[in-house]
Amino acid sequence: MSATAAADIQLDASGRLRHFLTVEGLSRELLVRIMDTAESFAGVTAQNVKKVPLLRGKTVVNLFFENSTRTRTTFELAAKRLSADVLNINIATSATSKGESLLDTVRNLEAMHVDMFVVRHAQSGAAHFIARHVAPHISVLNAGDGRHAHPTQAMLDVFTIRRAKGGFAGLKVAIVGDILHSRVARSEIWALNTLGVDEVRVVAPKTLLPAHVEALGVAPYHDLNEGLRDVDVVIMLRLQLERMGSAFIPSEHEYFQRFGLTEKRLEKARPDVIVMHPGPINRGIEIDSAIADGPRSVILQQVTHGIAVRMAVMSMAMHAGPDMEGSA
Numbered sequence: 001m002s003a004t005a006a007a008d009i010q011l012d013a014s015g016r017l018r019h020f021l022t023v024e025g026l027s028r029e030l031l032v033r034i035m036d037t038a039e040s041f042a043g044v045t046a047q048n049v050k051k052v053p054l055l056r057g058k059t060v061v062n063l064f065f066e067n068s069t070r071t072r073t074t075f076e077l078a079a080k081r082l083s084a085d086v087l088n089i090n091i092a093t094s095a096t097s098k099g100e101s102l103l104d105t106v107r108n109l110e111a112m113h114v115d116m117f118v119v120r121h122a123q124s125g126a127a128h129f130i131a132r133h134v135a136p137h138i139s140v141l142n143a144g145d146g147r148h149a150h151p152t153q154a155m156l157d158v159f160t161i162r163r164a165k166g167g168f169a170g171l172k173v174a175i176v177g178d179i180l181h182s183r184v185a186r187s188e189i190w191a192l193n194t195l196g197v198d199e200v201r202v203v204a205p206k207t208l209l210p211a212h213v214e215a216l217g218v219a220p221y222h223d224l225n226e227g228l229r230d231v232d233v234v235i236m237l238r239l240q241l242e243r244m245g246s247a248f249i250p251s252e253h254e255y256f257q258r259f260g261l262t263e264k265r266l267e268k269a270r271p272d273v274i275v276m277h278p279g280p281i282n283r284g285i286e287i288d289s290a291i292a293d294g295p296r297s298v299i300l301q302q303v304t305h306g307i308a309v310r311m312a313v314m315s316m317a318m319h320a321g322p323d324m325e326g327s328a
Helices: 003-010 028-046 070-081 102-110 126-133 151-165 183-195 224-228 252-259 299-317
Strands: 059-064 085-089 116-121 139-145 172-176 199-203 219-221 233-236 274-276
Touching: 003 126, 028 070, 028 151, 028 183, 028 299, 059 070, 059 102, 070 085, 070 116, 070 139, 070 151, 070 299, 085 102, 102 116, 102 126, 116 126, 126 139, 139 151, 139 299, 151 183, 151 233, 151 274, 151 299, 172 183, 172 224, 183 199, 199 224, 219 224, 274 299
Parallel strands: 059 085, 059 116, 116 139, 172 199, 172 233, 199 219, 233 274
Antiparallel strands: none
């Protein structure tokens, strides 16, 4: 699907968010609006009553066809803090495991008058497929599809960068690790380039970089020390061993020796560099614990920000944002 077509299916006739399937093709203004809306929700967590009534009476269905702890939990918390009713479908015990098609599963849930599907699926394009077939009043949010996209993870990452750095102009960002299998990396690259960072680098062995990766608007590096030189932000990625059908690295030990983030290597970056990781972390393979738990790590802030960002996307897709007509 082209960037223009992807944007078309995500927006209604007034240009408002209807589905959130990918960052690709969305405008800088819309990405900034998502972050601004998330900022307005960031304080809800600190309240005694951690709820706002914007989605009262709405029903959100979490359809996770892949395992997830962090993403599913933060989507569930986000929906509950917006006062929505939440259904978590256990795919392992659902009719899908008995052979029911994806579309039949969606049709049956749709008949229960739900309002939103949050979908994670191993197949790229699954969320787009559902979005093309649901009733007009239903929104679909992509919680990760195959190697394609993970748009809310990208938005919580850029939200974390904006909070730490104040903006995006002049920043150099290095994304390090398994770029080839990462839907997070693709979404981050689209978001960072749209928001106007100075340079996006990808750092990985040649076996873990897509062919013609430069076409995504990034500078490839195969030496971690060179890739980290003078960067403001380092985003480490998980080695997605479950997606590797053959040996892409000699061994986890050798990978850490060449591409693991250590204190010594981080000295190449700017003194005020921040370190990020979408999780789950493989300590001693992708990143040293001294870095993951150190003062430059914002990894746990990413998790916290994930709730506010997902609240923002959910409320905007339901046209119930705090600055919109019809909000509760």
